[in-house]
Amino acid sequence: EVRLLESGGALVQPGGSLGLSCAASGFPFSSYAMIWVRQAPGKGLEWVSTISGSGGSTYYADSVKGRFTISRDNSKSTLSLQMNGLRADDTAVYYCAKDLDYGDSYNWFDPWGRGTLVTVSS
């Protein structure tokens, strides 16, 4: 069974940093692209970042470019998101999700983890 479990969410002050992790199991992790998607309280879904299976290609939404860094450790089946320069509008539940297709199709994503809450507030 494919499982994704996010961790690392916390309350952080504006301008601060936070690292999120997504522990994956049940599939050959290095063979699948992964994404981060966030959802602000009461709002819709917003794509944050994508990383290829090898980790060699990364992509970011304009809203986080230059502040967030996506990475993966294929030896540990772990996806990460390092968030710097956090702002109030980064407050959201952050989900990791797996590319449905083997290889780097970047088309459709399932399953998703349960999410981890990041709150940016003083």
Add this chain to the structure above:
Amino acid sequence: DIQLTQSPSSLPASVGDRVSITCRASQSISSFLNWYQQKPGKAPKLLISAASILRSGVPSRFSGSGSGTDFTLTINNLQPEDFATYYCQQSYNSPPITFGQGTRLDIK
């Protein structure tokens, strides 16, 4: 970036109804359109990929159609467990991917 507009934003319905949700893209996206279901406090779940392919385990009362810029998610014979929020998502020239703003399906 490609924008997706869902309608309606809110849809009251009753058990047993047939409902449709539309998603319009700001440019042609061929069939690179997926539908997700999200229940309160839960992660989104992929229902339909490539506009019309029902994912394994998804009830056959769900169906998707469309191509180009106009897409539809239809649910026949609504069941109590179907009341949720539905999002469309495009992956044409992904990344980036974008989502529609969501349609909340409520009990009438």
